[in-house]
Amino acid sequence: MNIFEEYKKKLITIIKKAEKDKLLILPENLNSVNVDSTPPKIDFDISTNVSMVLAKPNNKSPNDLAKVLIELLKKEDKHIDEISFAKPGFINIKFNKNYWNNFANKIISSSHNYGSSGKDKKKYLVEFVSANPTGPLHVGHCRGAILGDVISNLLQFNQNIVEREYYVNDHGNQISHFNYSVYLRIREKLYDEKFPLDNPDLYPGDYLKDIANSIIKNNKDTNFQNFKDIENHLKKLSITESLNLIKQNLIDLGIKHDNFVSETNLVNDKEVEKVIEKLKESKHVYTGKIKAPEGEDNSKWTEREQLLFKSTDFGDDKDRALQKSDLTWTYFASDVAYHNTKVNRNFDKLINILGADHAGYIKRITSVVEAISGEKNKLSCKVSQLVKLIKDGKPFKMSKRKGDYITVEDLIEQVGKDATRFIMLSRSNDVELDFDFSKVKEKSKDNPLYYVQYCYARICSVFRNIKLNIKDELKIKNQIYNYTNDELKILKKASEWPRCVEIASNKLEPHRIPVYLYELSSEFHSYWNKGKDDVDKRFIDKNNKISDDKLALLKVVSIIIKLGMKILGVNTPEKM
RNA sequence: GCGCUUGUAGCUCAACUGGAUAGAGCGCCUGACUUCGGAUCAGGAGGUUCUGGGUUCGACUCCUAGCAGGCGCACCA
Helix, strand or coil: CCHHHHHHHHHHHHHHHHHHCCCCCCCCCCCCCCEEECCCCCCCCEEECHHHHHHHHHCCCHHHHHHHHHHHHHHHCCCEEEEEEECCCEEEEEECHHHHHHHHHHHHHCCCCCCCCCCCCCEEEEECCCCCCCCCCEHHHHHHHHHHHHHHHHHHHCCCEEEEEEEECCCCHHHHHHHHHHHHHHHHHHHCCCCCCCCCCCCCCCHHHHHHHHHHHHCCCCCCCCHHHHHHHHHHHHHHHHHHHHHHHHHHHCCCCCEEEEHHHHHHCCHHHHHHHHHHHCCCEEEECCCCCCCCCCCCCCCCCEEEECHHHHCCCCCEECECCCCCECHHHHHHHHHHHHHHCCCCEEEEEEEHHHHHHHHHHHHHHHHHHCCCCCEEEEEECCEEEEECCEECCCECCCCECCEHHHHHHHCCHHHHHHHHHCCCCCCCEEEEHHHHHHCHHHCHHHHHHHHHHHHHHHHHHCCCCCCCCCCCCCCCCCCCHHHHHHHHHHHCHHHHHHHHHHCCCCCHHHHHHHHHHHHHHHHHHHCCCCHHHCCCCCCCCCCHHHHHHHHHHHHHHHHHHHHHCCCCCCCC
């Protein structure tokens, strides 16, 4: 139930009828006709730009046109309390009490899906995290993880089918280095050999000691003397160990993937060859040379013939290599194979969440998906920007190589899952995020999460006082309310919720949800405090009774906060 | 050099997918606790939306040319 959308439909019906009656001339399409909420300072409920849009084709000023339209609307719509023209050409409408009664009742009766649009349902695959299985997640991964999870939640809230997937890069050189590092940690433990900390290819982090210990403990019969003999076996063990660390991190963050897809399996199943054959047939793959980038040091550049994907056909600046000089596949090649399996699984839309340092990768992978599927915009990529960690007012640098970074475990332990999620989500994903560790920890009162949770807790406290359970369905016999202007202000905000969800979902911008919830909470807190001076504005009267008007209002606000926080994956405690 | 991305109040960020006088938080100044929970509220100061052009009835938003920061640029993933 989106009141703006409903009104737009109504409006268009009315003006189309007026066209038939030769009262108006309509332009070819009415796409630019909008029905919006009014800015807060304007004391109306909704506004439309229709008279500005129609001004030109009718050769009239918006003002003159508005006079005609206002008369039409007054005649056709019984819910209008007040309607007027405002410069530069808006028509503002205020609804009558009856309208808002119906509105409140509708929200209460549709409490589980208020704001869920359910139109244009699709089947989505969301790939996110996909961090190399070489160790636990760090704070940087965390933002993308939460982003992917909440985008999935949003799409599910709008009744789409969503699969969450993790692509496990368990194949290339980095994994081999990682595996060898685990091996050396095992030798360190078993044969008392020092780990070579100066080798930049190796992973020195302390967690490898834990992995090594665990492998030793669980494989007592294995002889670790010769690396070559056990390399492949050990690789499996190492990957399983580090994936378990990652999975635990994800659980701590409240995230659960449906599938983990292994790169090694794709390679072993010859999926890469299959897709390359397919792309050769469509002339998107050829053998050729790539030029060195200009302006960079290319003294080490050796031009050579190699298998290339023609991504320049799709607007990329150069074609991309599929095969390394040793004739093994590049990361890109197996990712092409992976995306081919995605396309074959018949999803309507694919979504990838990438880290900021992989943004340059987007063009080639969307190109490949277009080449395979023949569909433009089949795959959309979202980049999660860096998280700048700040500790005691100073930037805190991380290095995965040095094993010197804040883990998700630290983060959750110190800040908490809910605060982490809420803060990381409250900024647009393509803006860098300052995450001040000490601030979030110490001054938790300044945290916007608590502002929203507190709003919910206050509502719960009223329910407790009148011996009602917030979780129960609200039963009001006589569903007629008499809201004051202060209360209507909150309902007006509540009416914007479906639009917030719709935009957040269409643009894949979940930060709109926490921003909205904060605003809604703000309206509520403001009203609450008016009760200090004005007894009529308190929810509970002297006799510990509550009016139906106020009870319904509380229920409406609580419903939206609950739904919103659920999308964010954040709790709404009844007491704080 | 090329590509992507960001630039809004002192700081951190929003801005309803082109709308009205650009809004919050923090910080600064002033005020409200015997309360349905002060983790809250009311008010004040604070702006050339990086710059120049363009499209539009209308631009923070779109186009274009710059400026500044970030990320990336074969045989890593």
